[in-house]
Amino acid sequence: MTADSPEGRAETIRLLSLTEDTLLEAADDGTLVAISWWGEYEFPGTPEEVRASLDRMALGPVTMANLAVAGQDESRVSLRKVLTRLSGSVVHSLALNDGQGPLLSAIPVTQNPAFPVGPLPAARRVRLSRFTSLRADGGTLLAESPGARYKVALSSSPAVVIASSLAAPRTVDELAGTAGVPSAVVADVLSFLVAAGVVLLARPDGGFAESGGPDLSVWSPGDLLFHTRSRTWQKGAAPDPDAAREMREPPVVKQVTAGPTFPLYRPDPAVLAARDPTLTSLLERDHTCPEFSERALPARQIGEFLFRAARVRSVGPAHLPGGPAHEASQRPYFSVGCLYELEIYVGINRCDDLTRGIYHYDPLWHTLTLINDDLPVLDGLLDMAMVAAGGHARPSALLTMTARMSRIAWALGGAAYATTLLHVGTLQQVFSLAAKAMGLTAHAVPVDAGDRVDQALKLKWPAEVSVGECVLNLPG
Secondary structure, three states, X not given: OOOEOOOOOEOEEEEEEEOOOOEEEEOOOOOEEEEEOOEEEEEOOOOHHHHHHHHHHHHOOEOHHHOOOOOOHHHHHHHHHHHHHOHHHEEEEEEEOOOOOEEXXXXXXXXXXXXXXXXXXXXXXXXXXXXXEEEEEOOEEEEEOOOOOEEEEEOOHHHHHHHHOOOOOEOHHHHHHHHOOOHHHHHHHHHHHHXXXXXXXXXXXXXXXXXXXXHHHHOOHHHHHHHHHHOOOOOOOOOOHHHHHHOOOOOOOOOOOOOOEEEOOOOXXXXXXXXXXXXXXXXXXXXOOOOEOOOOEOHHHHHHHHHHHHXXXXXXXXXXXXXXXXXXXXXXXXXXXXXXXXXXXXXXOOEOOOOOEEEEEEOOOOXXXXXXXXXXXXXXXXXHHHHHOOOOOOOOEEEEEEXXXXXXXXXXXXXXXXXXXXXHHHHHHHHHHHHHHHOOEEEEEOOOOOOHHHHHOOOOOOOEEEEEEEEXXXXX
């Protein structure tokens, strides 16, 4: 892996360390216990020199030659077995032999990764994976790819220049000229990037293949990164840790005082339960997208619809497993931890008792507040919904769902947005069932408008963002 300088000294050295979240403890019977992100590992009968070596790795990067097992073949074998089990907590670093710290470090993001580092084949080209992104992280440049076993912290200028020069295929010698460092160092850096999975090595025929093969062709880089980084509690998925520590629990309900407020009709739940069709009959009806009726939608029905689907039934304490208590609400649709980050805005087009405009729905007081009476803006949203639904007339009402991200991110961290999209689907299903029970039509429409929707609703982006739409109408 290393190359010799003219003075006979290694150009680069490999370093090992444990991730900051790894804790080492000794049980009463002498068993070594390692507590990490991935769980708890026990190593009975661990030699003292292996424990000392792991303690050194917990303090920071160290060479194998400087570990307590140096020169002891049996202990080195024992240490390697421990590190293989703990591979999801072992950081691999590469440094120049000058005592100035790592050039780059490969930090594991999966539980059992392999790090198959080795010399590059002569004259073989390399390039970044099309899924690899480079971003700032804690004062370093971070290279990460959704399919990679490691994310790579580029801690030095040579490593940054090398990585950022790989948009097109390059050879070691080409990169050495760009970075202004010896070819041996470039080769070692590239070997690390290839082992981490963020850089691709050309095949012998000169072509490149992503490690996931042809199945990756259906994924865009953004979608695949979102998928892998938004799974609940996945390592590396948390938002800015400093901001998270300062974040306070946002209010249960958004307060809006932009314009006149209109109380909505409140039906009697007992009466609804007595006359409504069964859940089975509603689910067994075919899902259709009928032509919109030109008839006006009564405000009474809008009130009943929102009461059935989205009102706040009660407010009280709740908690996530292992988390602190928080103020929560109960509503007709499901939300993780009863956080309810979704807001509903109603664009009124045809209504007997409400003027045309865009309203915010307050689920606690069951009221609509006018927030935008700019009719051309409203018409633009209605036209987009009409086209998206494949219709020839504007709907009577357009419901837009938004997310107050702070309401959910303070509790769920990196899983927040993925969970919000699940909540959107949940609310859309409740909209559909409530509409069917009332003899109305409600169905989701894929409105694609860039920031037009956010601007029309006067949202403070990105604190609150639009996440879905639903049209509401009388059947044609």
